[in-house]
Amino acid sequence: MIKKLSIASRADALSWYCAILLLGLILLGSIRENSAADESTIRGSQLFDRPCDEIYVVGEGETLHTISDKCGDPFIVEMNPHIHDPDDVFPGLVIKITPSNPRKFLR
Known part of the structure; x- marks a missing residue:
């Protein structure tokens, strides 16, 4: 019986070591993942200077005004005939953007 307790x-000790190793x-991995994400983070005014997709x-x-400023498209309403009321813009609405002055992405 002594051998069975010993084994x-x-x-039991081996399973604890494996658990601690797995946790480590x-x-x-979490620390490495967070540090890699920090390098590609857009900060400050860079968010507003990134180019908008079509x-x-x-x-x-x-609002249409903030989108127009951010994307450089002053004619959003004219290019999107499905927008009947410029004040009735809601999250999820899909619009077409045609920037008149493309902005460059800051690095």
């Missing part, structure tokens, strides 16, 4: 205690690898989906709190 069981070794197996998960934490290490197809744009309106986000929460955006």
